[in-house]
Amino acid sequence: MQLHDLWFAVIAVLWTGYFFLEGFDFGVGVLTRLLARDRGERRVLINTIGPVWDGNEVWLISAAGATFxxxxDWYATLFSGFYLPLLVILVCLIVRGVAFEYRAKRSGTQWxxxxxxxxxxxxxxxxxxxxxxxxxxxRGxxxxxxxxxTGDLADLLGPYALLGxxxxxxxxxFHGAVFTALKTTGDIRPRARRLATMAGPVCAVLTAAFLAWTQLNSGGSVSFVASAAAVGALLAAVVANAAGREGWAFGLSGVTVVAMTAALFIALFPDVMPSSLDPRWSLTAENAASxxxxxxxxxxxxxxxxxVVMLYQGWTYWVFRKRIGTRHIAGNH
Structure with a gap:
């Protein structure tokens, strides 16, 4: 294996780890309005990810740094072509970090x-x-x-990308809902399972359609196996969640994220950014490498x-492994 192929695989692993960890992190953030009924329950949800959200973002920093x-050439073309959506993501991550830290600085309800x-x-x-x-x-x-x-924002809003x-x-x-069921106790726990039960089938249909479209466009036998594993794990996660097997449900939803990300990178390789104008102008792992x-x-x-980084992050999750509920939340500051 050439070093540029190895580093393509490393970057794929970094993005996979980021989506696995930050995926349920984002999901819990979305659930603060979809699942929580009051401020106490929102505080429970925030506290499930409070000790780990910043560590999860290390994977994104590592992926971007490794690409750079x-x-x-991949980094330059990617960040210039996708400037607006990546800028929005960057601003969101900054504001999100500030929200975690500043939310409890004052006790006012409006604040x-x-x-x-x-x-x-x-x-x-x-x-x-x-x-x-x-x-x-x-897609390219x-x-x-x-x-x-050479495109513009409209080129990034095609049906395949929107489906993605x-x-x-x-x-x-869904990943955040099964994580919430795994990490909480009290009334919020069964409601998280019910929400995951409702969201799971919708997610399965969308994921199957997206991966089938990917397979038709640029897939091969290996990406087909990864895609099938993703859909199968997602369906199994829905079943496990409905049966109250929260650990299995979370593990299987994580397998779904990992397998889907792997399928996308396998379908992409050896390109790193395909050109929709001419395949000969595509950026590949070889011609874009250092x-x-x-x-x-x-x-x-x-x-x-x-x-060292993985051991430290694993230790963090071990320390904060116990369930929490509204009874663990102190009164307003």
Whole structure:
């Protein structure tokens, strides 16, 4: 395996980890308005992800940094062509982080309510826009012979990309609902299961349609296996959730996220950004990569740092593993 192929796989793993972890994170943020009935229940939901949300975003930073260093042409074309949706995502992530920290700085109802609405909106928009971005990444966008994006915003709003946005939004919401059922106690727990039971079939239909479309456009035998695994795991997660097997439901919803992301990257390879104008102008893992020496240094650094980061994040989840409910929430500040 060439180093540029290895780093394509590494970046795929980083995005997979990000969507698995931040997926339920975004889903819980969406549920603060769909599931919670009052401020106490919203505080329960926020507290389920409060200790881990910032650690989850490390995977995004790592994926963007690895793309910048390993595939500079991919990074440049991606961030210039997808400038507006990625800018909206960036602003949402900034405001979302501020909402987590500032919401409890004052006890006023209006102050807290505004930050809770900000948390909801900045969870919903990225959940949709990531699917939109990856849909365009796999489908292909206008790229000329000089590796420049030549389209506009309308080129990013095709039906396939919009369907991808709906898939990630519904899938992350379902993922967040089964995580909520796993992490909470009291009345909110069965309501989270009921919401997941309602959202699961809708999510399954959208996911199956999106992956079938992907398979018809650019899939192969390996991506077909990953797509089938994603749909099968999602259906099994719906069944497990309905049976009250919350741990199994969350694990299977996580398998769905992992398998779907893997299917998209497998369908994309060896391209990193296909050109819809001429396949010869597509950016590939080979022609968009940094020098072999740069990739070699990056490989050594990643081999040393990655285990430390994963051990630390795993320890964080272990420390905050217990369920919480409204009885654990103190009164207003």
């Amino acid at each position: 260093a390993a595939f500079p 807290q309510d505004r930050w809770e609405w900000a948390l909801f909106v900045t969870s919903l928009l990225p959940a949709f826009l990531w699917g939109l971005a990856f849909g365009n990444l796999v 966008v206008p790229i000329d012979a000089d590796k420049n994006f 946005g709906l898939v990630t939004l519904t899938l992350f919401t 020098s072999p020496y740069t990739l070699k240094i990056m490989t050594w650094c990643a081999a040393l740092a990655t285990p």
